[in-house]
Amino acid sequence: MSRVLPDYTGHLIHAIQHIMLKNNLKLAIRHLQNSKTSTLINVFGLALGLAAAFFIWQYIRMENSYDQFHDKADRIYRMTLKFYGQGRLEGHDAMNVAPLGPALAEDFPEVESYVRFTPEYGRTVFKYGDQQYEEEKMYYADSTLFEVFDFPLIEGDRKTCLTRPFTTLLTESVAERYFGPRASWTESPVGKVIRVNNRGDLEVTGILEDVPENSHLKFNMLVSFNTFLVTNGDPTQQWGWNDFFTFVLLRENVDPAAFAAKLPDFNKKRFVEKTEGFYSEAVMQPLLDIHLNSKLGYEAEPNGDGNTVYFLFLIGIVVVIVAWVNYINLATARAEERAREVGVRKVIGANQGTLVAQFLTEAFLVNLVAILLAVCLVQLGQPAMDTLVGKTMPSIFAGPTVWWLLPTLLLAGTVLSGLYPAFFLATFSPAKTLKGEKQRRGKGVLRKGLVTFQYAVSVALIIGTVVIFLQLRYMKNQDLGFALDQQLIINAPTSLDSDSVYRAHYQSFKMALNNIPEIEQIGASSAIPGKKYLDIDAHGGIRMMSADKEKNVTFKGFVMDEGFLEVFGMELLAGRNFSDEMSTDKDAIILTESALPMLELEDPESAIGKTVNYQGSPRSIVGVVADYHHRSLQHAYEPMILRNSGSNYLYFSLGLAADNATEVSTLIGKVEQTWSRFFPNNPFNYFFLDDHFNEQYIADQRLGNIIAIFSSLAILIACLGLFGLASYMVTVRTKEIGIRKVLGASTAGLVGLLSRDFLLLVGIAILIASPLAWWLMDTWLENFAYRIHIQWWVFALTGLVALSIAFFTVSLQSVKAALANPIDSLKSE
Known part of the structure; x- marks a missing residue:
């Protein structure tokens, strides 16, 4: 009996608890109903x-999930680049030099693999059959891509798809533009050939799923890095050409802190100090830190905070x-x-x-x-x-x-x-x-x-x-140093055979546009305010002609023609604008006001006529313009050197009349009709500057x-x-x-x-x-x-x-x- 009693007691206690729970629920519901x-x-x-x-x-x-879809994300590091002048940190960029990845793999057994990406800065027009589109976010990438990252490959061989020159991987949405919806493909796009800028061909060797939204690096197509070597020259021995996103994969069980401790000696060995006090160093940055904790120069995409x-x-x-x-x-x-x-x-x-x-x-x-x-x-x-x-x-x-x-x-x-x-x-x-x-x-x-x-x-x-x-x-009402409204921007053409043909077509196009009364000014440039920051050049080794090498500084800048300052209403403080009539202007430069102290120039007037050593080439200063905000007001003025060129433009900028009463669609139709006469093999893509500039906010x-x-x-x-x-x-x-x-x-x-x-x-x-x-x-x-x-x-x-x-x-x-x-x-x- 003594062993049975506890069992009855337990059942009784359980029943009482159950009754009390039911009573509590009834009472609770009754009270909640009475206190509506x-x-x-x-x-x-x-x-x-x-x-x-x-x-x-x-x-x-969502913000914390960036890049976590890569299986080895916790072992992947981006190698960023710090560069110093006279011992002072002058900049910290997300991009690095092309030889870095191979050198790290050669010097350190801790590095399992590496991959490099570099963007295509020029216009890229793809054509297949009757389908022709200007494509953005095209990168060149190493064949080791899939050794490091796990971008899902729908079709193609992960090991060989990026090994040969003139091969490309397309994302699914891009492939569907040329080959129709994926569900209707009767044969694979792999092996098809796409015409690029009416100059060359790329063979499709694979189809990728669209890059996930939670990736800090987004692209629409990847071209083999060997294609870059053939078409742009070999940068793999140049430790000063920093246009390459470089990622390394550390082996399992490697201590990242211990590996990072070895980098200072590596940097001294590889980044040779050409001028005393001027040097660079590679720095590790965890892949998973990039989106929320990185605001370096030349980021691939705007990051979170x-x-x-x-x-x-x-x-x-x-x-x-x-x-x-x-x-x-x-x-x-x-x-x-x-x-x-x-x-x-x-x-x-x-x-x-x-x-x-x-x-x-x-x-x-x-x-x-x-x-x-x-x-x-x-x-x-x-x-x-x-x-x-x-x-x-x-x-x-x-x-x-x-x-x-x-x-x-x-x-x-x-x-x-x-x-x-x-x-x-x-x-x-x-x-x-x-x-x-x-x-x-x-x-x-x-x-x-x-x-x-x-x-x-x-x-x-x-x-x-x-x-x-x-x-x-x-920020939106602040004076930006240039006119933000009434500018129509057209993406410049790509499929022209030579610089001379390009210049001739451009000049004829300008003359035809001058006959449209709603258009007051026309200019061309390789960058415009508020657009892709990767369009901006960064050139080092710049100093006054008479200065020592220790005075070298790095400037941002871009290429423009004589119409650029007029379209954007920039204030010329001293000197003159570029002129198509002066052949010597191909070696001339215009400075922004904040560039003067970097070259130890006292004021705009005294700068005119002086000669700058621009990476070994003499360039004469013909003008100084007031500072302007190339980026949003989150950033300070950037000292700029503006160069003259008859080609290499990425944008044609049209200044519209302030009292223009013409319907936008009508005006766009006139411009497109003119475009088709001079650039029939190039798609007509345009936007208004204020829309793009305000996207930064x-x-x-x-x-x-x-x-x-x-x-x-x-x-x-x-x-x-x-x-x-x-x-x-x-x-x-x-x-x-x-x-x-x-x-x-x-x-x-x-x-x-x-x-x-x-x-x-x-x-x-x-x-x-x-x-x-x-x-x-x-x-x-x-x-x-x-x-x-x-x-x-x-x-x-x-x-x-x-x-x-x-x-x-x-x-x-x-x-x-x-x-x-x-x-x-x-x-x-």
Whole structure:
């Protein structure tokens, strides 16, 4: 018998627990139904907060996933290049020299493999049959590509597809442009030949899946590196030609820190110091750090920002906490209402643990329904969110993470939002409760603190939103040093046989365009403001002709003709523009103003006529132009050397008349018709400069929009809580309101009385949030070379908005109570 009794006891305890659970669920559901207003506020507020957190989580997961689809990602490193002048760091580029990869593999057994990429800077027009398109993002790549990376290959041989000259891999979307939809291919495109710029052919040796969006290096086609060697010369022995993204794969179990410690000796050995004080060094950068933690010169793509991701992570957390705070506030505010219930249950035998379990069950149900509603909101809002961030984000259900995240959130929400109210209510004294005595637990200090926290978060987010949009407006309205509107840009042609033919066709094209009255100026260049930064040249070994080699400096620059300055309205400070009529101008240069100190020239006038040693060739300075922003105002002015050339142009720029009343489509039609006469074998591709230049601000614009949306959600959630609290407080003070009205209190006076305490808390929240928000946003503004200074009125305006919203929220209930019949108020119990 002694062994049987414990079994019966266990069954009995299990049954009692089961009954208690069912009773808790019944009681919890009954209470939530009886408190419809607070239940709806809690569920809807939590759902909004959780939906916001889910959206942020998706975005963060996307940003952190960059390059992780490569199986060996944690062993892949990009070799970046630092270069020094007179011992000072002059630059740090993402690109490196061509011999570096082979040298590392030769010197270090730790290197398993390497691969190099270099972009095609010129125009590339592919033609197959009747299909002809200008293609962008074409890179030359080593045949070792698939030894390092795992870009999915649909067709072709991974080992041989990039070994021979004049072979190419196409991404699926590019292949479909020429060979039709993949599903309709009757034979493989592999082995087909594509005509390039009407000059040569490339054999298709493989088809790749489109490069995933979460890759820091995006391309549309890859051409074998051996093709580059044949068509552009051999750079593999040149340690000064740094146009190559170089990646190394370390062997398994190699310590990256130990390998990095060997690089200084390698750099001294390989990067020979040609001039004292001028040297370069290769530096390791983990592949997985590139997207969020790299802003080097000549990045392949605009990268993300780790600080922004971290900031959004914090926003996601605080928005959820703000929603949980609503539950705590409303639950504890209604403590007196539930005091009699607690007393009765304690008298009939309920212990503290049973009561805590019941109140936690209520919190569990509220959080469960809120999570389910939040998931529905995310699914419905996914397209809008993708548009907002400019990326197709993975579904919330993608991957196994969600299956532990949702239960974790449910458990955390239940405990964090329900535990304090549960213990607070469960500790009420039954004797006092049944006598009708009030259960005092302080003066609501915690509740006031939580309301203050909610509004402090909301106010800080509003200030952040205002500062971001002010900074964006400042950058867009700042003088850029050139004209940004009324410029139509055409991609220059590619399929011309020689420089002389190119110049002749271009001059004839210009003359024909001059007959179109809407066009005032025409220019050509190898780069334009706000377009691809890779179009800019970086040339070192530049100094005044009479200066020593120790004075060598590196300049950015590009090629242009005489019309470029006129199209963009650049200010000539001294000297003259280039001229087609002066044959000597092919060896002339124009400097930007900030280039003068680098060459130790005092002022624009004194620079004119001086001779510069441009990598061993003499070049005469014929003009100096005012500095202009080739990139956005996140960057300082870049000293530039502008060179003259009759070819090698990538863009034709057309300056349109300011009073042009012609329809854009009509004007484009005229230009395209003229283009077809002179460049019939080249597609006509155009864009307007202001559209492209302002694309540089898209990332910051999106950040501002994201913060604005989540700021609005935080304010809405806080207002829901405030509305619920105000509603309850008005109910509690109904009799007091009736007495005050009978004694002559005005409606305005009663509204002020009921609003005063809440507005005081919001005022404290503003005082707390303002210095914190100022510090955060001032830190963010440090990323900009040209920035605003946060003015006092930003905080005053934000405070006024927050107070107004809070007052309006509370007044909805206060006015209703103040206008009620005092007789009804005095009758209520």
